[in-house]
Amino acid sequence: MSATADLAPWIAAQSRQLLAQRGHAWLLQGPSGLGQYSLGLALVSAWLCEQPAEQGACGSCPSCHAIAVRTHADLCVLMPETVMLELGWPLGEKAQDAIDKKERKPSKEIRVDAMREAIEFAQRTSARGRGKAVLVYPAERMNHVTANALLKTLEEPPGDVRFVLASEAAHQLLPTIRSRCLTHVMAWPAEAQALDWLQAQGQAAADARTLLRAAGGRPEDALLFAASGREPRSWRSLPRAMQRGELALVADWSPAQVIDAQHKLCHDLLALAAGAAPRYFDAADLPTAPALPALCAWQKELAQAARTAEHPFNSGLMLEALVSRAQTALNLSL
Numbered sequence: 001m002s003a004t005a006d007l008a009p010w011i012a013a014q015s016r017q018l019l020a021q022r023g024h025a026w027l028l029q030g031p032s033g034l035g036q037y038s039l040g041l042a043l044v045s046a047w048l049c050e051q052p053a054e055q056g057a058c059g060s061c062p063s064c065h066a067i068a069v070r071t072h073a074d075l076c077v078l079m080p081e082t083v084m085l086e087l088g089w090p091l092g093e094k095a096q097d098a099i100d101k102k103e104r105k106p107s108k109e110i111r112v113d114a115m116r117e118a119i120e121f122a123q124r125t126s127a128r129g130r131g132k133a134v135l136v137y138p139a140e141r142m143n144h145v146t147a148n149a150l151l152k153t154l155e156e157p158p159g160d161v162r163f164v165l166a167s168e169a170a171h172q173l174l175p176t177i178r179s180r181c182l183t184h185v186m187a188w189p190a191e192a193q194a195l196d197w198l199q200a201q202g203q204a205a206a207d208a209r210t211l212l213r214a215a216g217g218r219p220e221d222a223l224l225f226a227a228s229g230r231e232p233r234s235w236r237s238l239p240r241a242m243q244r245g246e247l248a249l250v251a252d253w254s255p256a257q258v259i260d261a262q263h264k265l266c267h268d269l270l271a272l273a274a275g276a277a278p279r280y281f282d283a284a285d286l287p288t289a290p291a292l293p294a295l296c297a298w299q300k301e302l303a304q305a306a307r308t309a310e311h312p313f314n315s316g317l318m319l320e321a322l323v324s325r326a327q328t329a330l331n332l333s334l
């Protein structure tokens with residue numbers, strides 16, 4: 001079976017388009033949930049594939065197999081350890097050992113050690129003779145030191161190595177890194193395409209629509225919502241539950257999830273007030289928009305709360321405060 005058959009249709013189309021162009025370094029950029037990682041992996045797989053077709057990697061040659069089982073000698077994935085673990089990539093021996101012994105937690109940044117190994121990798125000769133590839137994701141998780149190390153290799157690539165940097169915040173990358181890459185802006189799927197894909201991933205038709213809305217049209221984020229264990233239906237009842245100050249609906253959500261949901265609710269009410277269509281909720285599920293100044297003040301507070309959401313002192317108390325604040329904002333009519 002072809003590896004490209006597994007790709008979402010909008011990713012497959014972009015992969016074909018990029019493979020038709022030359023370039024030793026691509027920067028894939030766009031918001032989360034559009035498939036940067038999938039597209040990056042499709043590109044490096046096609047570059048290393050022994051029988052690549054126009055649409056990409058064959059999915060059945062020894063090279064494709066080695067990527068499928070995460071042991072390709074000519075592919076280096078450069079990711080924060082937390083992301084490696086999430087996506088099923090093995091950590092280096094030393095790193096795994098340190099984490100197993102609880103000497104440290106998996107890193108959320110791309111570590112300097114990992115970058116050093118990647119640079120050594122870039123200097124080596126290709127093991128399978130089809131060149132080498134480095135996949136960096138999410139590229140914005142490089143700190144200043146790792147980014148500068150990568151820059152040197154991008155400036156003078158040692159011949160047969162190609163790069164894909166995938167980023168959900170490309171503006172945070174060094175301008176000198178951006179300028180060394182060909183930029184590709186991730187395409188958004190059409191709504192019908194995204195809904196079909198969500199159903200193919202096992203979501204019921206009615207839920208797929210709610211999930212896609214909740215994720216603002218980003219299909220992979222929609223799947224993350226489903227995987228978080230929250231009921232898609234709870235999304236539809238959320239606006240009115242917040243207006244009534246009901247904690248029960250979100251009692252088992254994380255503070256970050258509640259803040260995100262309230263941000264989206266606030267966004268949609270501001271849109272309605274400006275005469276625009278809501279984006280994240282169905283208009284029928286929204287309460288009457290409160291006064292504009294109340295919404296603006298609430299939005300500011302949510303932005304502030306988002307900064308502490310990952311480390312709340314007490315998440316139960318934080319949820320209570322968030323719901324009560326939402327209730328106040330949503331009932332201010334003057």
Ligand SMILES: [Zn+2]
Nearest residue numbers: 049058061064
């Ligand atoms: Zn292949």
